[in-house]
Amino acid sequence: MENDAILETTVTEPAPPFESARRRVLLVTGFFPPLAPSASTRAPTLARYWMDRGYDVRVLAAHNPGKPQVLSHSLPDEAVRFVPFPEVKALRDVLAYHLSGRIPSVEGVDGVAAGGGSGSRSEAKSGPRLRGLPFRQLLADLYWDLMFIPDKHLFWVETGTRAGLEWTKGWKPDLIYSSGPPHSGHLIAARLAQSLSAPWVAELRDEWAGNPYGLESWLRSFLEKRLEQRVLGQAQALVALTATTRQTLMNAYGKPTILSMNGYDPADFAGLENVAPLDPARLTIMHAGSIYIGKRDPSSLFAATAKLGDLKDRVSLLFYGEQADSLQALARKYGVEAQVTISPPIPRNQVLELERRTDVLLLCRWDNPADDGIIPGKLFEYIGAERPILAIGSETGEAADIVREGGFGVVSNNPDVLAAQLREWIARKDAQPRLPDVKSPHKQRFTRSGQFELLDQFVSENIL
Secondary structure (H helix, E strand, O other): OOHHHHHHOOOOOOOOOOOOOOOEEEEEEOOEOOEOOOOOOHHHHHHHHHHHOOOEEEEEEEOOOOOOOOOOOOOOHHHEEEEOEOOOOOHHHHHHHHHHOOOOOOOOOOOOOOEOOOOOHHHHHHOOOOOOOOOHHHHHHHHHHHHOOOOOOOOHHHHHHHHHHHHOOOOOOOEEEEEEOOOHHHHHHHHHHHHHOOOEEEEEOOOOOOOOOOOOOHHHHHHHHHHHHHHHOOOOEEEEOOHHHHHHHHHHHOOOEEEOOOOEOHHHHOOOOOOOOOOOOOEEEEEEOOOOOOOOOOHHHHHHHHOOHHHHHHEEEEEEOOOHHHHHHHHHHHOOHHHEEEEOOOOHHHHHHHHHHOOEEEEEOOOOHHHOOOOOOHHHHHHHHOOOEEEEOOOOOHHHHHHHHHOOEEEOOOHHHHHHHHHHHHHHHHHOOOOOOOOOOOHHHHEHHHHHHHHHHHHHHHOO
16 A cells, blocks of 8 residues: 555646647546536546646536536536436346347437436445345345446446447547546446547546445456456556555556545635634534445444533534434434434535534544545545544544644544543633634645646646
8 A cells, every 4th residue: 555655745747738739538427517426526626627728628427317416517518418318217128238238218318317326336225126026125136236237327328328429520539538436437438439549548536346335246246347357458547546546456457547636626715714613612523425324424423422421512513415314313322313413415615614614524434444545535625624634433544644644633433532532622612612724734735736737747648
C-alpha cells in the first residue's frame, strides 16, 4: 500500500491545451446530475474542468428518474444526453436479453425512461423477485447474482451504445473516458472505442470485481471478474482514486494507471467563511449521505454518546439521507433517539452551508481491513469545509492516514475514546459557541483541480 506517499502528492503544471484543435472528449457515466445520488460530484466537476480548459466535452449518462434531484451540473444542456433504459420487471426480459440480445422497448433517447436502477448491489433486494415460489429470498439472491452483471444498469449498455454511436456521427471524440460505478458504462465505452477507433480511458471510482461492499456469491464474483478482465483489458489506460486500487489495477493489467483522488473545490465554500454556528449551546455532529448498517454506520458514536450520561443532552447528531428506518432502529438500540435527527436528502448547496455551520463532520468507515483501500469522497469535502473531522469505524487505511497525518481531526472506533473526545468538545463549546476551523497546511494538496491536473497531464502524455 502507498499510504505513506499520500500526503506527498505534488501538483505539476497543467498540460497545455490540445493545440491542433479543440480536444473532443466523450464522458460516459451511469450517474450524472441531476439524476444521480448525492455523492456523484466527480463526473460533473471533471466535465466542467475540461470545458474550462477549452475542450469540447459531451456527456453520455444514464437516465435515473428515481434519484433525488439534489445535485446540478453547470454544463450547457446540449452537452449532456441522458439515455433512458427500461426497468427490469420480469425474468423473461433478462433471459431474452442474455439469450438473444433483445431488450424491452424503451422510449427515445431524449425521452423519459420507463425506469432504471441505481446500480447499487445493496438495493438489489428491492428489485425483481420470484414471488410465490419457495425459498424466495434465496432465489432472489441467485437471480441478482447471475442476471444483473455487472449491475442494474444492464439494459443501458444497449441503449447507451446506440445513443453514443448516433451522437458521434460527424463528431469523433479524441478521447472516450468512462467513470464507474455503475461499471456498465465501461462496457459502453469499450464498444464505442472499438467502433470509433478512439482511445479509451476507464476510471474506477470504486473497485469493480472484488469490491468489499458487494453482495455477490462466489459464482457471481467469478463471472464478474472474467467480465472485468475482458472489458478493462481493452482500455488504453486506467484511473484509480486510491493508491490501493491503483496498485491492484497495475498488478492485474500492466497498463498505465494514474492515481487521481477525489478532492474539494474551494469555490464550494465561498461566502461561507464567517457563518453562524448551527447550535451555540449543543455540540452538533453532521453526516450527509449514505449509511450502510453493519458496515459504514455510526454505532461507535452512538455508543460513545450513550456513555455521556446527562451530558448527552448537549450533543445533537444530524443525518441527511435515505436510511431513516435503519438509523432510528440503531439509535433506539443505544438509547440515543433524543440526540439523533434524521432528515431526507437536501440540495448540495444546503449541505455545504450546514457543513460549515456544524461543529464536527462525521466520516463513517467499516471496521474491516477490506476498507483500508477505500477513501470516501466525502472526506475531501470535509477537508474543504475546514471543520473537525470525526472518523469512526476503521482506524487503519488510506482515509485514516489522511485524517491523522493532515491534522484534520480524530480517528477512533473506541467508544470510551470517543466519549472522552465528545466531553472535550463540549467543554470547548462552553467557552465559545463554535469550534474553531481546522487550518491544516496539508489542505491544498487535496484540491480537486490539482488532482484533475495530474489526470490531464497523464492523459496528454500517455494517450494523446
